[in-house]
Amino acid sequence: MLRGRELWLAALAAIAITIIYGIVVFLSRGIPAASDLFGHSLGIFGFILMLMTETLYSLRKRARSARWGRMSSWLQFHIFTGLVGPYMVLLHTSWKFNGLAGVTMLFTVIIVISGFIGRYIYTRVPRTLDGTVIEGAVPEEILRRTRRLMALWHTIHIPIGMALFTAAFIHIGAALYYATLLK
Template sequence: MRKNKELWLAILSMLLIGGVYFLVTVWYQEVPASSGFFGHLLGVLGFILMLMTELLYSLRKRSRTARWGRMSDWLEFHIYTGLVGPFMVLLHSSWKFQGLAGAVMLMTVVIVLSGFVGRYIYTAVPRTDGAEVQAAVLEQMMAEVDAEVKRMEGMQETGKLEAKEVNERVEGLKKEQERLRQQVGSLTSARRMLAIWHTVHIPLGMALFTAAFIHIGAAIYYATLLH
C-alpha cells in the first residue's frame, strides 16, 4: 500500500466524495444537477484540481533553480489530483454527455487513461531519490565496476587474495555490471517511449483545457448574461 500511496489516497478520496454524492442524491431524491449549488461545487473544485494537475508538476519539472520538494513527491501529487479532479468533474456532469460537455468528459477519460500509460513508462526509467539517472552516470558506474574486476583479478595473480575469495567477489561485481547494463537499456527504451507518449498526452491536455474553458465560458454566459 505504501508503494502506491497516491493511488490509495485517491481511491479513498473518491469513495468519500462518492459517498457524499450518494447522500445528496438520496436526500433530494434526484441526481444533483450540474447547474445546482452542489453540482457547481463539484465542477469548480474538480476543475481546480485538474488545473493543478496540469500546471504544478510541469512547473516543478521545468524549474532549474527551485528545489521545493522531491520530484517523486510532486509526481504522486500529480497522480492524486489527476484522478480525483476528473472524478469530481464526472459527478458534476449529472451523467449527461451530450454536446461540448460530453466531449470534455470523453477527453478527460482519455487523458486519465493516457496518464496511467505515462506512469507505467515513468517507472521504467532508472531513478535515484526521484531523480532520473543519466546514461553517463550509469556508464561511469559500469566502468568503475569493470576496473574493480580487473583489480581483483590482479590481486589474485599476485597472491594477495585466494582464488575462491576473488571468484566470489568477481561474480558479484559481474552481476552488478549486468544490472547496470540492463538499466542503460531500460533508460534508452523508456526515454524513447516517453517522447512518443508526450507527443500524444500534451496535445490532448491542451485540447481538453481549451474545450473546458469554452464550456465554462458558455455556462457563465447562459447562467448570468441571459437572465
C-alpha cells in the same frame, strides 16, 4: 516510500466524495443537476484540481534548481489531483454527455487513461527518491527504448491535455454566459 501511495489516497478521496455524493442523491431524491449548487461545486473544485495537476507539476519540472520538494512527491501530487479532479468533474456532469460538455468529458477520460500509461512507462525505470534515473540499474538499450517511448507518450499526452483545457474553458465560458447573462 509506499509504492502507489498516491493511488491509494486518490481511491480514499474518491470513496469519500462518493459517500458525500450518495448522501446528496439520497437527500435530494435524485441525481444533482450540473447547474445546481452541489453540481457546480463538484465541477469547480474538480476543475481546480485538474488545473493544479497541469500547472503546478509542470512549473516544478521546469524549475529543477528550485527547492520545492522532491520530484517524486510532485509526481505523486500530479497523479492524485489527476485522478480526483476528473472524478469530481465526472460527477458534475449528472451523467449527461451531450454537446461540448460531452466532448470535454471524453478528453478527460482519454487524458486520465493516457496518464496511467505514462505512469506505467515512467515506473519501468528504477529511480532515486528525487526522480533521477539510477544509471546501470537497467541495460542501456532498455533505458534508451523507455526514454524514446516516454518522449512519444509526451507528444501525445500534452496536445490531448491542451485540447481538454481548451474545451473546458469554452464550456465554462458558455456556462457562465448562459447561466448569468441570459437568465
